[in-house]
Amino acid sequence: MLDNIKAVLFDLDGTLVDSMWMWKDIDIEYLGKHGYDLPPELQKDIEGMSLTETASYFKNRFSLKENLEEIKMEWMDMARDKYSCQVPLKPGARDFLEHLKSHGIRTGIASSNGIELVHTVLKSQKVDGYLDSIHTCCDVSRGKPHPDIYLLVADELRVSPCECLVFEDIPMGLLAGKRAGMKTCAVEDAFSAKQRVEKKKLADYYIQNYYDILEERYEVLNT
Numbered sequence: 001m002l003d004n005i006k007a008v009l010f011d012l013d014g015t016l017v018d019s020m021w022m023w024k025d026i027d028i029e030y031l032g033k034h035g036y037d038l039p040p041e042l043q044k045d046i047e048g049m050s051l052t053e054t055a056s057y058f059k060n061r062f063s064l065k066e067n068l069e070e071i072k073m074e075w076m077d078m079a080r081d082k083y084s085c086q087v088p089l090k091p092g093a094r095d096f097l098e099h100l101k102s103h104g105i106r107t108g109i110a111s112s113n114g115i116e117l118v119h120t121v122l123k124s125q126k127v128d129g130y131l132d133s134i135h136t137c138c139d140v141s142r143g144k145p146h147p148d149i150y151l152l153v154a155d156e157l158r159v160s161p162c163e164c165l166v167f168e169d170i171p172m173g174l175l176a177g178k179r180a181g182m183k184t185c186a187v188e189d190a191f192s193a194k195q196r197v198e199k200k201k202l203a204d205y206y207i208q209n210y211y212d213i214l215e216e217r218y219e220v221l222n223t
Helices: 020-033 051-061 068-085 093-102 115-124 148-157 171-179 190-202
Strands: 007-010 106-111 133-136 164-168 183-187 205-207
Touching (some): 068 115, 093 106, 148 164
Parallel strands (some): 007 164
């Protein structure tokens, strides 16, 4: 999988850390405060959006009086403690990051989350020192499935897209990686289990966890 790869780029939520369970709970709680139930299609509608794009979607769909910064700040307040204390790394992630560092492979984060929470969980899990570039979709004009965020991180790492491998847990993220001209690996996550077939169609590899790579038991799909 890592042959001819000079940089590995990670999505964060559901990919490097196990946090997707939390965001559905936050959406339910947040919308409940405003008198709404969680629409069944909401998670699919916002898939891949940046935090700012998601806030704009919420504001327009639910006619919220708060501005975008106020919406995002409330979400950050609701999530901060969970990212500090309750969100773990995916199994094998730390060992894989150590493996990449020891083999001189550069690493980056390309997340749709807010930058504060990205740094919070990486610092909490003591893996921030393993990442060479950290960006979110708020740093580019278009979120996933557009390739902008992955191209930005690759450019900062000074690595050609064809020498990058992207790890993602949702179809929109995998599509962003493919559109950037990069190899992609889909990561199993309970939140996106119903999308497994779609994920495998978009990915070059599939893993249940990062030990699959270290023990060479990953699934080869479209290479």
